[in-house]
Amino acid sequence: MFDVFALGPTGWGDEMLMGAVMTVLVSSSSLLLGITLGIVFAACKLSNFFILRAIAEVYTTIIRGIPELLVIYLLFFGGSSAVMYLAKIFGYMGYIELNAFTIGTIAVGAISGAYSTEVIRGAVNSVPKGQFEVGKTLGLSGYSLYGKIIFPQVARIALPGIGNVWQITLKDTALISVTGLVEIMRQSRIAAGSTHEPFIFYTAAIILYLLITRLSNIFFDSAEKKYSKGYVSKEAL
Amino acid sequence: MRLELMYESFFKIVEGIPLTLQVVSISTILGIFLAVAVALMRISGNRLMSLPAYYFVYLIRGTPLLLQLYFVYYGLSQFEAIRESILWPILKEPYWCGIITLTISTGAYSSEIIRGGILSVSKNYIEASGALGLSQIKTFMLITLPITVRQALPAYGNELILMVKASSLISIVTLMEITGIARTIISKTYAPVEIFLVAGSIYLVINFIIVMFVNLAERRLGIEKAT
Numbered sequence: 525m526f527d528v529f530a531l532g533p534t535g536w537g538d539e540m541l542m543g544a545v546m547t548v549l550v551s552s553s554s555l556l557l558g559i560t561l562g563i564v565f566a567a568c569k570l571s572n573f574f575i576l577r578a579i580a581e582v583y584t585t586i587i588r589g590i591p592e593l594l595v596i597y598l599l600f601f602g603g604s605s606a607v608m609y610l611a612k613i614f615g616y617m618g619y620i621e622l623n624a625f626t627i628g629t630i631a632v633g634a635i636s637g638a639y640s641t642e643v644i645r646g647a648v649n650s651v652p653k654g655q656f657e658v659g660k661t662l663g664l665s666g667y668s669l670y671g672k673i674i675f676p677q678v679a680r681i682a683l684p685g686i687g688n689v690w691q692i693t694l695k696d697t698a699l700i701s702v703t704g705l706v707e708i709m710r711q712s713r714i715a716a717g718s719t720h721e722p723f724i725f726y727t728a729a730i731i732l733y734l735l736i737t738r739l740s741n742i743f744f745d746s747a748e749k750k751y752s753k754g755y756v757s758k759e760a761l
Numbered sequence: 762m763r764l765e766l767m768y769e770s771f772f773k774i775v776e777g778i779p780l781t782l783q784v785v786s787i788s789t790i791l792g793i794f795l796a797v798a799v800a801l802m803r804i805s806g807n808r809l810m811s812l813p814a815y816y817f818v819y820l821i822r823g824t825p826l827l828l829q830l831y832f833v834y835y836g837l838s839q840f841e842a843i844r845e846s847i848l849w850p851i852l853k854e855p856y857w858c859g860i861i862t863l864t865i866s867t868g869a870y871s872s873e874i875i876r877g878g879i880l881s882v883s884k885n886y887i888e889a890s891g892a893l894g895l896s897q898i899k900t901f902m903l904i905t906l907p908i909t910v911r912q913a914l915p916a917y918g919n920e921l922i923l924m925v926k927a928s929s930l931i932s933i934v935t936l937m938e939i940t941g942i943a944r945t946i947i948s949k950t951y952a953p954v955e956i957f958l959v960a961g962s963i964y965l966v967i968n969f970i971i972v973m974f975v976n977l978a979e980r981r982l983g984i985e986k987a988t
Binding site: 585586588589590591592593594595597598600601602691695696697698699701702709712713716720721722723726727729730733734737 | 819820822823824825826827828831832835836837838839840922925926927928929930932933940943944947948951953954957960961964965968969
């Protein structure tokens with residue numbers, strides 16, 4: 525029964541593992557993009573300009589109210605032409621095609637960006653007001669205030685929330701399989717189709733996802749512990 | 762923007778709304794029963810009950826919904842025993858596989874919401890109820906349940922929206938609900954932006970209506986919004 529998972533050309537073991545690597549890669553790059561978008565849009569939401577706040581509000585409302593699959597279809601079918609349209613403005617007339625990895629990263633990154641926005645906004649709000657005031661009183665502004673005083677505190681508070689966003693992002697990448705990117709989901713479909721053993725391969729896929737979840741939980745837990753050194757835990761209070 | 766195409770496809774995509782709503786409401790209602798059962802198992806204090814419930818929730822929350830759907834739709838049909846069982850007329854239909862998968866998924870997620878709600882009921886109330894001579898079942902129905910509903914409702918509203926979004930996945934197993942129709946039109950007309958706007962707005966309106974109803978229910982039950 526386990527012959528099908530042999531490594532090398534006779535089995536699907538190495539292909540499934542490569543699929544897992546691809547899932548981790550595309551999830552990580554999506555999360556990075558998502559956190560970047562989250563910082564930008566959280567700044568918009570907290571800004572004094574009505575237009576910036578409105579843009580950020582529209583972005584998070586759309587992403588949180590529309591199925592992920594539709595967003596992926598939008599980018600899958602429309603991503604390349606959008607990039608070509610932009611390239612034309614800069615005078616490039618050639619044909620550009622985005623690969624499945626890029627499309628997947630942008631789509632899932634945009635989705636996780638909306639969740640990160642809320643996490644980061646909440647974290648910034650929970651930094652005591654006095655920290656901002658003291659910073660300003662000391663004559664700090666811009667990078668020295670936000671980069672050196674506020675950001676480290678935000679990062680600590682946002683970490684558990686980002687862990688949840690990672691969980692959501694990891695699962696959302698399964699949807700990219702519809703665009704042809706060979707990650708766990710796609711690979712197990714291919715293997716299931718060619719061996720006529722869907723049960724085993726989908727079970728293997730489940731195990732791989734749970735394994736990645738388990739490992740990332742360990743990672744986030746240790747990161748949390750590291751960054752909350754010097755703080756009294758809530759349970760202790 | 763091709764406005765005429767948007768106008769035409771609007772009427773086509775609208776035809777998918779009944780299927781979306783049907784699948785969401787059937788799985789949500791079935792899911793509540795599953796969720797209450799799983800939540801009660803988890804807080805039962807009996808390891809034979811709470812451990813399976815814990816692993817069930819862990820399994821469902823740790824894997825993508827699409828994989829669960831494939832597992833039910835393709836994975837189970839591999840076995841002759843299932844294809845010859847009385848369940849086969851149900852398990853061969855993508856419609857029922859979609860409903861089964863969504864029910865299991867919302868059952869797992871909502872059980873956590875319900876568990877949190879039940880745990881938030883103060884022990885004093887339960888003790889007071891016992892002192893007044895109410896039976897365990899009466900205590901649950903008259904004390905625990907109403908408080909749980911109040912506690913869980915805001916989070917459950919979010920779960921309903923997630924369900925509407927999740928129902929789009931059944932289009933992958935050939936069901937023509939909103940996303941399925943939208944996808945078909947996109948691949949025919951190659952107008953992803955226009956169709957996205959139409960289908961996306963329909964989803965936003967559905968979710969907006971759900972939010973309104975949940976808010977109304979919250980006000981009726983006197984739940985104060987945490988701001």
